[in-house]
Amino acid sequence: MSSHTSEQTDSTDASVPAVIDGGAPEALPLLTEPRDGVPLVIDTPAGLERAAAALAAGTGPAGVDAERASGFRYGQRAFLVQIRREGAGTWLIDPEPFDDLRVIDDALDGVEWILHAASQDLPCLSELGMWPDKLFDTELAARLAGLPRVGLAAVIESQLGFTLAKEHSAADWSKRPLPEPWLRYAALDVEVLAELRDKLSDLLQQDGKLDIALEEFEHIRRTPLAEPRIDPWRRTSGLHQLRDRRQLAAVRQMWLEREDLAQRRDVAPGRLIPDSAIIAAAKAMPSTVPQLLATKGFHGRAAQKEAPRWLKCISEARKLTDLPPLHVPTNAPPPPRIWAEKDPEAAARLQTARPRVAQRAEKLGMPIENLLTPDYLRRISWRPPAEISLESVSAALAELGARPWQIEQVAAIITVAFLDPDPLPSKGQQLSGDTDQGQ
Numbered sequence: 454m455s456s457h458t459s460e461q462t463d464s465t466d467a468s469v470p471a472v473i474d475g476g477a478p479e480a481l482p483l484l485t486e487p488r489d490g491v492p493l494v495i496d497t498p499a500g501l502e503r504a505a506a507a508l509a510a511g512t513g514p515a516g517v518d519a520e521r522a523s524g525f526r527y528g529q530r531a532f533l534v535q536i537r538r539e540g541a542g543t544w545l546i547d548p549e550p551f552d553d554l555r556v557i558d559d560a561l562d563g564v565e566w567i568l569h570a571a572s573q574d575l576p577c578l579s580e581l582g583m584w585p586d587k588l589f590d591t592e593l594a595a596r597l598a599g600l601p602r603v604g605l606a607a608v609i610e611s612q613l614g615f616t617l618a619k620e621h622s623a624a625d626w627s628k629r630p631l632p633e634p635w636l637r638y639a640a641l642d643v644e645v646l647a648e649l650r651d652k653l654s655d656l657l658q659q660d661g662k663l664d665i666a667l668e669e670f671e672h673i674r675r676t677p678l679a680e681p682r683i684d685p686w687r688r689t690s691g692l693h694q695l696r697d698r699r700q701l702a703a704v705r706q707m708w709l710e711r712e713d714l715a716q717r718r719d720v721a722p723g724r725l726i727p728d729s730a731i732i733a734a735a736k737a738m739p740s741t742v743p744q745l746l747a748t749k750g751f752h753g754r755a756a757q758k759e760a761p762r763w764l765k766c767i768s769e770a771r772k773l774t775d776l777p778p779l780h781v782p783t784n785a786p787p788p789p790r791i792w793a794e795k796d797p798e799a800a801a802r803l804q805t806a807r808p809r810v811a812q813r814a815e816k817l818g819m820p821i822e823n824l825l826t827p828d829y830l831r832r833i834s835w836r837p838p839a840e841i842s843l844e845s846v847s848a849a850l851a852e853l854g855a856r857p858w859q860i861e862q863v864a865a866i867i868t869v870a871f872l873d874p875d876p877l878p879s880k881g882q883q884l885s886g887d888t889d890q891g892q
Contacts, residue, residue: 482615487640489542491633494533496547504536504544505560511541514565515588516646519574520626520639524723527715531577532626537643538564547629553582565589567646569605571670576678588674591646594653597666599818609645612652617641625837660818665858669823672856684781691732698776702737705777706766714759726753726763737769785828793877796835801877803834806870810863817862821866825863829853835866841871 495504503627508515519531526532531793534554537543548554566585568574570592578584597602602608606617621638631639657663682688695701708731715722733750742760745751745767786792792800801831807830814821820825832853838845847864855863 480616481610484609484615484641484644485635485637487543487644491637491640492543492545494545494547494631494636496550498551501546501554501556504546505556507541508536508538508544508557509560510540510616513539514567514647515561516567516643516650517574517578517585518568518639518642518646519577520624521577522625522627524623524721525625526627526721527719529577530580531574532633533639534581534583535639535643536561537640537646539647543640543643545636548581549629551581555582557784558583562586567591567650569608569642571673575673579678585674588670589650589654590670590673591649591653592665593669593673593823594650594657595675596823597662597819598653598656598660605642608653609649610650612656613645619758643715652889662817662819668856668858684777687781689731690728694732695735696779698779699770699773700735700738701777701779702773703738703767703770704731705772707731707734707763710766711732714755714762724753725755725759726751728758734763734767735770738771740768759760774874786831789831792835798874798875799835801874802837802871804877805833805874806830806834806867809866810872813862813866825850825855825859826853829855830867836873837871841868843868846871 457655481485495501515536518535520533520535521529522532523529531548534546534548534557535543536546536557539826545889546557560802561583563586565587567589568585569590571588571590575584591605591608591783592603595608598607600611602611604619606619610616618638618641621635624635626635628635654663657666675817684705686705689704689708692704695704707726711722711725711731715725716857718725730751730753733743733748737744737748737751739745739748742764745764786799787795789800789803792803810830811821814824817824829850833846833849846868847860850860850864851857
């Protein structure tokens, strides 16, 4: 628990925040101090009630952010929540002493939340009982506006004319007490979100994209959080190197054991042994602790001390009769690089539609992945409607998850491409823009 408790001073001062010269003649001013000073950290029930009362009495939208300890602690929970609202000032809340922050969520009932890259913070805020009734995502707004750089500091630079230091973004926010420079950094992350929101809103309005952005924000807000993955151990980095089911079983046993140990110790799993160590051990399938410790690539903070634990996992994998399959069934299309061989017609559809959708995205001044999720285009190209028409393509896109504005922009383009696809390139040539990556 933080040693800080607070009596927060309300502020209605909306003046420009304090900045200093960045140094070089061409440098933008650097935002260094919150306009109300660095807030103390709320970590008591009384302090939480004060924060809730102040935020409820504030006006306008609320800038919201959360800091995690990814790479240090188990899971993705928030270790600091920052909120700023006009008339209420900035509040820094340590969630660890509390069961949840529902009292803060209630205080912001009906209030628009401003977040930067909302999909990163909403899951951990949800764990605390917090969820917005209305959302404005400044990172997504910047993407839709066609800004070349969409990190918070870069967007503040381009829209507000000063810069923001980001030196503590990867810090261990589970540290207690949090150092004052970290608290200053955390407060600054929400310091100008309201001003930034207004600038981006004006920019989107000028480009005729504000309604699109609002539709996207609402889509994020209404989309349920992702369900836990089936067989999450299959996400182990380097798993593709294994071609033996018993080796896969060893990976599964070690991954599950590492997960259990990491959760009990509240430490990031990779800080015990990295994925690469699990893969190395599964490849070697050693029979003794000395053999395991001598395995090239087997390392980590808990490699030697917990070696008997990892060896037991490998031994259990040796005895299993019900081995995991090498591959799991999926309804996803195969990698586009092999489409020309497996289904030339599908390859021609994708080859024709993709650059045309990219052209529309360029005309709209936004990344193609924001105009249409690349996976949606691959899926409809691989398995198109039985009868190709504007109506059937629109319905198929909607079923995949495309929003109405996206369908309005691309359905006709895709329909025409599917009805009259360009011929495939000669054998050996790769599909234009072919990649196995996508969203």
